[in-house]
Amino acid sequence: MRVEESIRIAAPREEVWPFISQPGCYSQFMVNSTWSPVEGEPTSGLRARWNTEIGVGSINLSSLVEFVEWDPPHEIAWVNITGIDQRGRWILRDCHPHTEATLRVSFQAPGGVLALVASQLGKPLIHRDLRRSLEALREAVRKGPIDDVAAA
Amino acid sequence: MGLRSQIAGSLRGLANGSGIAGMVTGRIPKADLDDRDPDYLREQLPGLWVLASFYFRADVRGLDRIPAEGPVLLVGNHSGGNVTPDTMVFVLAFVAHFGAERRLHPLVHNLVLALPLPWNLRKAGCVAASPENAALALQRGAAVLVYPGGDWEVHRPSWEETKIDFAGRRGFVKTALENDAPIVPLVSMGGQETAVFLTRGERLAQALRLDKLFRLKVLPINLSIPWGLNVGDMLGHWPLPAKITIEAMEPINLRERFGKNPDVDEVYEHVTGVMQEKLDELAAERRLPLIG
Numbered sequence: 338m339r340v341e342e343s344i345r346i347a348a349p350r351e352e353v354w355p356f357i358s359q360p361g362c363y364s365q366f367m368v369n370s371t372w373s374p375v376e377g378e379p380t381s382g383l384r385a386r387w388n389t390e391i392g393v394g395s396i397n398l399s400s401l402v403e404f405v406e407w408d409p410p411h412e413i414a415w416v417n418i419t420g421i422d423q424r425g426r427w428i429l430r431d432c433h434p435h436t437e438a439t440l441r442v443s444f445q446a447p448g449g450v451l452a453l454v455a456s457q458l459g460k461p462l463i464h465r466d467l468r469r470s471l472e473a474l475r476e477a478v479r480k481g482p483i484d485d486v487a488a489a
Numbered sequence: 490m491g492l493r494s495q496i497a498g499s500l501r502g503l504a505n506g507s508g509i510a511g512m513v514t515g516r517i518p519k520a521d522l523d524d525r526d527p528d529y530l531r532e533q534l535p536g537l538w539v540l541a542s543f544y545f546r547a548d549v550r551g552l553d554r555i556p557a558e559g560p561v562l563l564v565g566n567h568s569g570g571n572v573t574p575d576t577m578v579f580v581l582a583f584v585a586h587f588g589a590e591r592r593l594h595p596l597v598h599n600l601v602l603a604l605p606l607p608w609n610l611r612k613a614g615c616v617a618a619s620p621e622n623a624a625l626a627l628q629r630g631a632a633v634l635v636y637p638g639g640d641w642e643v644h645r646p647s648w649e650e651t652k653i654d655f656a657g658r659r660g661f662v663k664t665a666l667e668n669d670a671p672i673v674p675l676v677s678m679g680g681q682e683t684a685v686f687l688t689r690g691e692r693l694a695q696a697l698r699l700d701k702l703f704r705l706k707v708l709p710i711n712l713s714i715p716w717g718l719n720v721g722d723m724l725g726h727w728p729l730p731a732k733i734t735i736e737a738m739e740p741i742n743l744r745e746r747f748g749k750n751p752d753v754d755e756v757y758e759h760v761t762g763v764m765q766e767k768l769d770e771l772a773a774e775r776r777l778p779l780i781g
Contacts, residue, residue, distance in 0.1 A: 394542025395549065395578075396585045419588045421534075448532035455535030458543065 338456045340463045341441040344471035348478050350429045350436045354410035356477060357427040357438075360387050366473035368466045369393075375401065383407040386418070393459050421446070438474060440467050522626055524611035527589035533608065537581040544730050545574055545679070546781065549582035551737035557587065560627040560670040561740065564661050564760060566653050566768065567636035567643040568680025570711060571601070571722045575677040578733050579634070580613065592631035596623060598640060600703060620664055627668040634675070637661045644689045644709035644722070650681035651772040653765045655757075662743075662756045671740040672756075674764045678735075678771040682778050683728035684713035690720075732781025734771050738763060 346353055356362060361380060363372045369392035378386035385404045390397045400420025407413055414426040421444060428439040442463060446452040541547040555561060568575050576595060583593050596618035602610055616622040618635070626633045636642065637655040645654055653676075665672050690708035699705040713719045713726035741760065743751050775781055 390586075394538060395545075395547035396538055396541060396582055397552070398585050399588065419590065421585075446535040447528075448535045451536035451539065452532075455539050458539060 338445070338460060339441065339443045340460055340467060341439060342464065342467035342471055343437055343439040344468075344475055345432065346436045346438055346475045346478050347434075348436060349434060350410045350431050352482075353429055353436045353438060353474075353478055355482070356474060357413055357429070358407075358409060360385065360404075366470055366477050368469040368473065370466075370470075387415075389420075393462055438471060440471055442467065521611070522594065522616060522622075522629065522631075525592065525594070525614040526612040529609065529612040530584050530589045530614070533613065534581060534584060537577060538585075540574075541578045541581050541733075545578060545733040546730075547578045547582070548732070548734045548781075549578065549737075550735070552582060552586040554737050554739055555583075555587075555632065555673050556671065556740060557591070559630050560668060561632045562623075562627065562661060562665045562668075562670045562672050563632055563634045563675050563737070564672050564764075565634060565636050565675035566677060566764060567638050568650070568677060569683050569728060570644055570686065570709065570713070571725045572683065572728050573643060573680065574683055574728050574731075575680040575733055575735060576634070576636075579675065579677070579735050582735070583632070592626070592629065593634060594622075594626040594631050595634040596636070598704070600705070620660060620667075623664045624668055627664070627670045633664075633670075635661050635664070640705060640707050641689065644686060644707050644711075645681065646688060647681050647684075647686045650678075651768055653761050653768055655761060657757075659753050659757045662751075662753045662760070665743055666751060666753075666756075669744070671742045672760060673740045674738040674760055674767070676736050676738065676764050676767040676771060677733065678768060678775065679731045679733040679781065682731035684711045684719070684726055686711045729779060731779045732775075734774070734781070736767060736771065738767060 356366070358381065360372050361374065363370065371390045373388045374380045375386045375388055380387070383404060387402055388399065389402050390399045398421050400417040400423065402415040402417050402425070404413060404415045410429055412426065412428050414424065417423045423442065423444040426441040428441065430437040446456050555563070565575070565579070567573065580593065580595065592614065594614045594616050597610060597615045599617050602615065602617055616626065618639070623633050623635065637658040637660065639658070641656040642654045645652065687710045690710050691706060694700060694705055694708040697708065699708060708720065709722050711719050711722060711726070714729070715727060719726055743756055747756055
């Protein structure tokens with residue numbers, strides 16, 4: 338199951354990239370998710386690893402994820418190592434003078450018909466959170482550079 | 490042993506009651522820790538998630554207080570009759586939080602393991618409730634979920650919903666001490682609203698000698714779907730969609746808190762005391778029955 342949302346941000350791609358290339362800041366604008374560093378693992382770039390917790394419905398799904406694509410200032414992608422099967426991707430496309438930011442999450446729930454039902458029921462919740470996350474990202478970019486956001 | 494002597498033995502047992510107990514418990518399959526199947530658990534998550542999120546609107550808090558590694562004894566209050574939605578919700582939340590890799594073994598009544606349920610409890614990690622099984626699981630670094638109140642607490646009348654009632658059962662304290670495992674109190678609210686629980690029927694159970702026959706101290710009576718007046722709750726019931734709230738509290742390291750040789754009664758009083766305070770808090774948050 339794939340869920341995707343996009344938004345146009347009134348800033349060049351180079352100004353948006355610092356936000357999505359620091360997973361430590363994701364908790365500030367990615368709704369219903371927390372990201373925490375893994376001891377002894379890189380926190381940035383290819384092979385960076387983070388512990389994530391994503392709230393879907395009543396439950397928080399925890400995973401250890403690894404960044405498997407890191408292409409500045411275009412795209413970032415991660416996959417899970419433990420926890421529910423998922424892939425996530427940030428995509429930045431240049432629409433001079435704006436940037437189109439896309440957040441895509443693909444996930445797979447095991448377990449037959451009930452898994453299908455759960456995926457369908459969960460889809461609108463994830464859609465809503467992706468939409469809110471992108472709006473929060475746009476607001477964070479509007480407020481200023483990443484350092485200011487981190488200090489806030 | 491020939492058939493005739495078996496029948497004769499059974500008839501002798503019938504005369505004193507203990508024989509039936511032996512026959513029944515002998516037929517109940519013993520759970521094995523290795524029956525737990527992480528892949529089965531993963532496959533159950535979506536269905537449980539639908540139930541927890543949309544039917545029970547579950548709110549599970551404080552999972553980060555549970556140690557991520559090593560043995561821990563999760564001590565919960567038990568609600569909901571033989572259906573126990575709080576257990577199901579907690580197992581889901583635990584597996585979603587820690588991953589199916591972290592061992593969780595709920596201790597359940599022998600008879601529950603033998604019931605024809607839609608879920609394979611043993612694959613989900615459930616083991617027969619006994620100090621030996623608990624010790625085995627803790628020695629393997631697992632989280633063990635125990636409901637000391639058991640059948641006594643789970644069938645308490647609905648108007649006693651906000652009461653922690655372990656009936657003085659202190660075995661969990663000894664288990665935690667013997668295995669040097671911290672206790673994490675687990676308090677839940679809402680399960681006792683999934684039916685109208687009228688009475689435990691303990692006198693009826695005593696009169697029918699159910700304790701001797703099946704290790705049952707109660708013969709509960711409730712009003713529930715689809716039975717209406719439901720005596721025994723042996724076939725379970727369809728739970729009403731009550732909001733379930735569960736909170737894991739701070740771990741209690743018994744020897745750090747109570748010294749090298751903790752007094753079992755003191756620990757029991759402390760654990761039930763903090764759980765009662767938390768249950769009162771959760772009850773105060775609740776505005777309406779069922780709705781939450």
